[in-house]
Amino acid sequence: MLHVQHLAKAYGSTTVLADVTFVLNDGEHVGLIGPNGTGKSTLVRCLVGAEHADSGTVVLSPPGARFGYLPQAFANDDERTLEEVVSDAQSDLHQAEADMQAAAEQLGTDHPLDAYDAALTRFEALGGYERLARADKVLDGLGLARTEPGMPVAQLSGGQKTRLGLATLLLHEPDLLVLDEPTNHLDLDALDWLESFVTAYPRSVLIVSHDRAFLDATVSRVLYLDPESRTVLSYVGGYSAFSEARTHERERLQDTWRHQQDYVDRVQHDISRLKSEARSIEMSTTARQPGLRKFARRKAAVAKSREKKLERFLASDERVERPKLRWPINLNFGAPPPGGRAMVRVEDVAFSHPGQPPLFRHVSFDLRFGQRLALVGPNGAGKTTLLRLLEGKLTPTHGAIQLGAGVRLGVMAQEQETLDPDLTVLETVLKERPMSEQDARSFLPAFLFYGDGVFKRVAACSLGERSRLQLARLVLRGCNLLLLDEPINHLDVEAREHFSAALDAFDGTVVVVAHDRAFLRGFRRWLEVRDGRVHLSDGGG
Numbered sequence: 001m002l003h004v005q006h007l008a009k010a011y012g013s014t015t016v017l018a019d020v021t022f023v024l025n026d027g028e029h030v031g032l033i034g035p036n037g038t039g040k041s042t043l044v045r046c047l048v049g050a051e052h053a054d055s056g057t058v059v060l061s062p063p064g065a066r067f068g069y070l071p072q073a074f075a076n077d078d079e080r081t082l083e084e085v086v087s088d089a090q091s092d093l094h095q096a097e098a099d100m101q102a103a104a105e106q107l108g109t110d111h112p113l114d115a116y117d118a119a120l121t122r123f124e125a126l127g128g129y130e131r132l133a134r135a136d137k138v139l140d141g142l143g144l145a146r147t148e149p150g151m152p153v154a155q156l157s158g159g160q161k162t163r164l165g166l167a168t169l170l171l172h173e174p175d176l177l178v179l180d181e182p183t184n185h186l187d188l189d190a191l192d193w194l195e196s197f198v199t200a201y202p203r204s205v206l207i208v209s210h211d212r213a214f215l216d217a218t219v220s221r222v223l224y225l226d227p228e229s230r231t232v233l234s235y236v237g238g239y240s241a242f243s244e245a246r247t248h249e250r251e252r253l254q255d256t257w258r259h260q261q262d263y264v265d266r267v268q269h270d271i272s273r274l275k276s277e278a279r280s281i282e283m284s285t286t287a288r289q290p291g292l293r294k295f296a297r298r299k300a301a302v303a304k305s306r307e308k309k310l311e312r313f314l315a316s317d318e319r320v321e322r323p324k325l326r327w328p329i330n331l332n333f334g335a336p337p338p339g340g341r342a343m344v345r346v347e348d349v350a351f352s353h354p355g356q357p358p359l360f361r362h363v364s365f366d367l368r369f370g371q372r373l374a375l376v377g378p379n380g381a382g383k384t385t386l387l388r389l390l391e392g393k394l395t396p397t398h399g400a401i402q403l404g405a406g407v408r409l410g411v412m413a414q415e416q417e418t419l420d421p422d423l424t425v426l427e428t429v430l431k432e433r434p435m436s437e438q439d440a441r442s443f444l445p446a447f448l449f450y451g452d453g454v455f456k457r458v459a460a461c462s463l464g465e466r467s468r469l470q471l472a473r474l475v476l477r478g479c480n481l482l483l484l485d486e487p488i489n490h491l492d493v494e495a496r497e498h499f500s501a502a503l504d505a506f507d508g509t510v511v512v513v514a515h516d517r518a519f520l521r522g523f524r525r526w527l528e529v530r531d532g533r534v535h536l537s538d539g540g541g
Contacts, residue, residue, distance in 0.1 A: 001026040001065070001204050002047070002176060007056030009042060016042050018230040020056065022223060024176070029198070029205040031215045031239065032232075034225035036492045040208050043225065043232075044069070044180055047206075060176060068174025070166055070182060082156070082164060083149035086135055089168035093131055096123040127173060138167045141193035142186070143379060163190070170197065176204045183211045184489070187379045188515060210493045213517040215239040239493070250323055257320045267310050274303035342404040343367045343481055343509045344390065349399035351385055359385055361398070363534050365527065369480070372503075372510045374523035381529040383513045387483050390511060403481070410479030412470045412487045421459035425449050425469060428458060432476040447472045467491055471499070480508035487512065488519055 002024040009017040016039040024030055034040050045051035047058055048069040060067065080088070087094065100119040107116055127134075139145045142163045147156070156164065162185040169177070177198075183191055191214065198205055198218045209215055215222070216238035224233045224242065235242040281296035313319060350361035359382035367373060375383040388394040389401055391411055403409075411418055419428065429440045444454050447468045458466065467490045474482065482503075488496045500519055503510060514520055528535045 001028070001061060002206075003057075003059045003061070004047065005057045005059075007043070007046060007053050007058065009039070009046060009051075009053050015230050017046070017053070020225075020230075020232045022232050022234060024204055024206060027202065027204055028221065029201070029219045030207070031219040031222045032206060032208045032225065033210070033215070033222060033239070033242070033493055035227050035494060036490075038225045038227045039230070040225055041180055044178060044206070044208060048178055065175040066172075067176050067178060068169050068172050069178045070169045070180055080153055081150050082144070082147055082153060085153055085164060085168060086139065086171065089171040090132065090135065093123070093126045093128075096126050097132070099123075131171075131173065135171055138170050138197075141190065141197065142167050143190050166194070174203070176206065177201060178206045180208045181210070182207065183209060183214050183515070185379070186515060188376055188517070189378055191515060191517070210488075210491065210496060211516055211518070212239045212243075212493060212496070243497075253320065253323045257322055260320050264310065264314070267306060271303050271307050271310070274299045274306070278303065341369045343369055343371070343407055344404065344511075345400075345402045346390075347400050347402075349389065349396045349401060351382065351389060351394065352397050358397070358532055360529055360532050360534055363399070365536055367509050367511070369509055370507055372523045372525065373512070374520050374526045375511065375513045375529060376520070376526050377529035381531075383529050384485055386527075386529065387485050387511065387513060391483055407481050408477070408479045410474045410477050410482045412474065412482070412484045419458045419466060419469065422457065424455050424457050425461070425465075426454040428469060429472060429476065432473050444472065462490075482506070482508065482510045482512075484510065484512040484514070486514060488514065488516055 004020060004022050004024075007017055007020040008015075020043060032040055032043070042051065046053045048067045049058075050069070096119065100116070100123045103116040103119040107113070136145070139147075144160065144163055144167060147160065153161065153164065166179075166182055169179075179198075182194060186194060191211075195214055195217050198207070205218070207215065207219060219238055220236070222235045222237065222239060222242040224235060224246070225231075226233055235245050237245075278296045278300035281292055281299070285292045285296070287293075344365075344367040346363055346365050349363040350358050352358040363386070365373075375386055377383055385394065389396055391409060392401075420431075423431065425444065426437065426440055429435075429444060430437070435443075441454055444450075449456075449465075449468070456465075458469070461469065467487070470487075488499055491499060496516065496519060500522055504522060510523075512520075512523065520526075524538055526537050528537065
């Protein structure tokens with residue numbers, strides 16, 4: 001199906017891809033993962049022809065097979081309406097239907113039946129009426145069915161544009177479906193629908209995703225873009241199988257490195273001992289003791305020989321480099337400050353924007369110290385609004401919200417609006433806690449901000465960099481109540497796992513809005529916001 005041979009790509013002196021080689025078989029569903037910034041999107045763009053590789057080949061077979069590509073950032077600001085965009089996605093099918101109807105109208109005339117049969121065959125080969133009917137199912141599954149069909153695409157939100165891009169791609173039904181972060185901007189309902197769609201998709205699929213549960217459910221093989229070698233490594237199974245295999249690899253590599261270091265230490269010790277013994281003999285003998293001096297020279301020669309052998313080994317490909325930690329971020333929040341056991345009380349709360357019906361009503365719950373609550377529900381149901389009410393940035397139109405004595409909030413906003421865009425990374429940290437510039441610059445590398453990168457302004461930071469900076473702020477605060485709105489949205493898979501581990505070590509109270517199901521497994525209480533009402537359940541039920 002897809003054959004990639006020795007693909008390489010560099011930007012200036014920076015190598016992004018090196019000797020990438022793999023095969024994606026017909027009907028196979030494969031995930032592509034790797035730390036942020038390793039070049040996953042670059043690789044995908046090279047595969048689909050949106051970017052040219054410096055060397056190597058990409059062959060999609062058989063001839064005529066079609067790529068379907070959903071870029072990570074779908075942008076469509078033309079004047080077409082949503083309905084027109086969806087219709088264009090099935091333009092080949094609409095044309096085939098029109099040809100078939102035109103041929104049908106000619107039946108009984110001098111035109112032979114062959115013309116109608118040919119038109120019907122083409123229409124059915126493209127999916128026929130079943131594919132036409134699929135448009136409504138796709139729009140409904142992705143949460144777009146209630147969007148006004150006549151709305152211009154330019155007026156859609158960023159999330160709606162992303163889902164529309166995904167919908168049009170799915171309606172094309174390509175031979176190789178290429179999805180770059182398809183789960184972004186999807187709520188849990190849409191995630192479940194997309195998961196079922198991709199799982200049942202009969203053709204080949206390549207998925208770039210940080211969603212561990214989605215990968216486990218949809219792929220049978222994982223390609224890992226290694227940040228050190230800049231090439232692709234293949235692992236059988238979903239993400240969980242990949243993670244287990246990588247753990248075993250790291251353990252084996254660590255053991256090999258330890259044994260190597262033991263060997264190097266022993267050889268270096270022997271070399272030092274032989275040199276010391278040779279020097280001692282030389283210094284304690286005279287020219288009248290040629291036998292002893294010859295013995296000393298022999299020891300020195302042995303030491304020199306072993307030293308050269310060790311140097312050759314250390315310079316060879318046999319040498320194992322010390323394994324590097326792929327995630328150096330330290331997310332230890334530390335012990336929370338003293339606070340009352342009662343953290344939050346929400347009593348019969350309702351909220352509505354001026355002139356609008358209530359987003360939700362009759363919301364009541366209590367949170368005690370150490371409890372964790374996940375806010376879930378469809379996009380637009382009011383989850384982020386409820387977080388803002390807890391934060392105090394919005395006021396309920398009915399009911400009351402009370403925070404306990406001693407509560408200190410730590411807030412991580414979905415759009416990073418709590419960060420000052422005019423400050424640098426370093427200034428942001430110094431503003432959070434008084435410390436010397438040297439201490440701040442020693443602290444920031446734990447969050448992947450190195451060297452002159454600490455002088456970068458927040459406005460110029462990527463979304464991933466802003467997420468890491470927000471994490472740094474939470475670490476510096478002595479908070480005992482965390483309000484997190486999509487905290488892991490721009491983090492790669494390993495970063496998500498380590499953020500989850502950090503929260504597990506945090507003793508305080510956490511309220512989170514998130515769509516990553518693997519992340520949500522750490523929350524025993526779920527508050528579902530749907531159709532203006534809420535439902536509190538245990539274990540996400």
